[in-house]
């Protein structure tokens with residue numbers, strides 16, 4: 445299988461902190477790939493390279509057959525990489541459908557003039573939430589009225605739309621209760637079923653073992669191993685994270 449993402453010997457330093465050291469790993473299309481490691485291991489830095497926030501100092505990242513050269517998150521989005529950040533980046537006082545179409549509004553053209561096509565956006569938003577079985581009361585609800593799990597669902601729904609090929613999620617259930625976590629986990633599986641690749645950062649081993657097809661482990665800026673999830677255990681992953689087991 446040709447990898448959707450091929451990270452090759454990527455390095456990145458912040459001053460004297462070498463955040464990424466010769467990191468190489470792959471993300472396969474149509475799979476959930478987990479990225480695990482202790483605090484400060486370099487996980488967020490790596491995904492920020494993929495989402496156009498940081499540029500590596502060295503090495504190469506090939507996405508969908510093309511070496512990436514992103515100068516902004518917008519470049520990553522255009523290439524088909526969407527990121528659900530921990531802060532979710534939703535606008536509280538806008539509705540669900542307005543958030544889904546934020547910065548990608550549908551517009552009616554009348555000669556030289558453009559007018560927002562609100563009915564079309566509402567209709568399409570309803571289709572988007574139904575397709576992923578997102579549990580929100582109404583696409584016309586303001587985001588500030590939604591629970592943490594519903595907000596996470598809206599962010600995932602936004603990331604899954606607009607022909608994204610890779611959805612990156614940084615700790616998507618860290619702030620959620622048990623039931624909301626289960627719903628968001630179903631949404632993540634739904635993304636895979638729809639053909640998206642998912643790159644999931646999680647400190648929750650049970651979740652990683654339950655959801656992922658492949659696990660990569662980072663330690664002190666290095667990628668110290670990758671395992672097919674069905675062929676590993678929580679104990680082995682912990683041993684790789686702590687260094688008790690050499691890669």
Ligand SMILES: Nc1ncnc2c1ncn2[C@@H]1O[C@H](COP(=O)(O)OP(=O)(O)OP(=O)(O)O)[C@@H](O)[C@H]1O
Pocket residue numbers: 458461462463481482483484485486487488489490
């Ligand atoms: N913008 C930055 N400026 C300076 N140092 C940074 C910056 N971003 C990350 N670092 C450093 O790079 C290293 C890797 O950090 P990173 O956030 O990637 O780790 P992480 O694995 O995502 O950790 P966590 O699980 O705690 O989120 C850390 O030493 C961190 O302090």
